[in-house]
Amino acid sequence: xxxxxxxxxxxxxxxxxxxxxxxxxxxxxxxxxQEPDSLSPSAAQDPVLARQTLFRQQIAPVLxxxxxxxxxxxxxxxxxxxxxxxxARLLLAKAFGKQSLEFWYDIGPFAVLDVxxxxxxxxxxxxxxxxxxxxxxxxxxxxxxxRQMDVRLETSAALNLHRAATSxxxxxxxxxxxxxxxxxxxxxxxxxxxxxxxxxxSEENIGLFRQKFHELFxxxxxxxxxxxxxxxxxxxxxxxxxxxxxxxxxDIERYLERKFYAWVSAMFHRDFHSLYCVVxxxxxLFYQIKNLFCIIDGKRFGLSPDRLLxxxxxxx
Numbered sequence: 001x002x003x004x005x006x007x008x009x010x011x012x013x014x015x016x017x018x019x020x021x022x023x024x025x026x027x028x029x030x031x032x033x034q035e036p037d038s039l040s041p042s043a044a045q046d047p048v049l050a051r052q053t054l055f056r057q058q059i060a061p062v063l064x065x066x067x068x069x070x071x072x073x074x075x076x077x078x079x080x081x082x083x084x085x086x087x088a089r090l091l092l093a094k095a096f097g098k099q100s101l102e103f104w105y106d107i108g109p110f111a112v113l114d115v116x117x118x119x120x121x122x123x124x125x126x127x128x129x130x131x132x133x134x135x136x137x138x139x140x141x142x143x144x145x146x147r148q149m150d151v152r153l154e155t156s157a158a159l160n161l162h163r164a165a166t167s168x169x170x171x172x173x174x175x176x177x178x179x180x181x182x183x184x185x186x187x188x189x190x191x192x193x194x195x196x197x198x199x200x201x202s203e204e205n206i207g208l209f210r211q212k213f214h215e216l217f218x219x220x221x222x223x224x225x226x227x228x229x230x231x232x233x234x235x236x237x238x239x240x241x242x243x244x245x246x247x248x249x250x251d252i253e254r255y256l257e258r259k260f261y262a263w264v265s266a267m268f269h270r271d272f273h274s275l276y277c278v279v280x281x282x283x284x285l286f287y288q289i290k291n292l293f294c295i296i297d298g299k300r301f302g303l304s305p306d307r308l309l310x311x312x313x314x315x316x
Contacts, residue, residue: 002067010069011272014281017061018268021284024314030295031305050296051103058289063108071167078164079282080107081135085157087113088136089150095124096146135160159216172275179279181221185228186260188213190253197249232256261287261313287313
């Protein structure tokens with residue numbers, strides 16, 4: 001059934017769903033005592049099955065809302081396609097002979113890519129052709145390496161999400177842009193550190209990469225993202241102990257993701273009628289899924305409850 005809810009009704013449902021999201025205390029119970037079926041030791045023996053079962057459970061409420069309110073349909077679709085972009089990245093990794101966990105994000109009837117593609121031995125050019133014409137097609141004409149194509153996929157997914165606000169009201173578009181520009185700033189700071197520490201890129205090349213990425217979102221967005229990035233950069237600098245080494249990429253990513261989580265969590269309650277609650281819920285669910293995957297992997301590798309909780313992004 002399509003278009004059965006207006007915005008007020010949808011926001012009320014989102015607030016009810018927000019109340020059922022997990023908090024840090026719930027995660028503590030999971031890692032120490034209580035173990036839902038999907039997180040039990042027997043399920044963790046097969047990490048792919050455990051993840052697929054858990055993802056379907058977590059994403060089911062969103063699947064039911066995609067066509068509930070026509071104005072919000074592009075937004076929900078773009079959110080789901082962030083996960084499908086990971087499926088495309090998996091196909092790309094396989095095509096380049098990279099080792100990876102063959103986990104497929106099932107977004108039901110809204111998927112563009114079929115899970116049966118995992119059974120095929122695709123070449124990089126075949127993956128490129130497969131994505132051509134889809135929202136993940138991007139511009140691969142001038143790239144050929146795995147790393148470059150992988151980054152282009154991430155960029156295409158971010159751009160698709162950014163464009164999802166066109167059907168919204170002017171006010172909602174401004175609110176959505178506020179969230180997306182902050183998210184883009186987080187991503188560019190994280191990617192810059194990855195390129196610096198993991199790939200040994202020069203500062204000049206990192207600057208060029210950031211500029212090209214920013215320009216995809218328009219000139220006005222470019223200047224605002226730069227302001228956000230500088231603020232985040234100052235926060236990252238405070239992670240460095242006096243005279244000590246630079247923080248690791250993992251530490252920086254976790255720190256910035258926690259800052260974004262805390263900001264989104266606070267903005268959720270800004271205004272019942274605001275778009276912040278809808279987009280806020282989707283991001284909080286995104287982190288919940290990441291946290292539950294982290295628990296599955298942590299139990300699989302025998303991490304202690306305290307070590308596991310250090311990796312969780314949540315509020316008390």
